[in-house]
Amino acid sequence: MIALRTLGFSALWVLATSASASSFVATTDTLGGALMGTSDATSDATSSLRDDKIVLAARSDAASFIASQGAIRGVRLEAALRHIRQLTPGLAADDEQLAQAILSR
CATH class of the missing domain: 1.20.5 (Single alpha-helices involved in coiled-coils or other helix-helix interfaces)
Structure with missing residues (x-):
């Protein structure tokens, strides 16, 4: 039991x-x-910007831009800034903020 x-x-x-x-x-x-x-x-x-070839190509130019406090503006950075602003027209960020965002990706 x-x-x-x-x-x-x-x-x-x-x-x-x-x-x-x-x-x-x-x-x-x-x-x-x-x-x-x-x-x-x-x-x-x-991810659309993080994986974007134009933005990725601008990383070294963005680093130079930040390091020179805006004095050095590479062609790739200019193209990326234009590209980002076309993709997000309402974005209220200056060039330095966008360059820092490119570097942080």
Whole structure:
């Protein structure tokens, strides 16, 4: 009789813990998926400039521009600034801010 109770208790315990574990995994997967969706949406908004060839090519010119406090303005930087302003017409940033943004990408 004690063996039967022990076996019954063990079976119930295994079922209870597996249900909790699977619920935990399902909840974790759901939350993880939601967070990834949010993260992807945010990165999609900024990746267009980060992966842009014109902007990437202007990194060294942007570094020279920042280091010279605006005295050195390379051709690639000028092209990137024009390109960024065409893509985002309502952007209220000066050349130095855009050059720093190019460097931070």
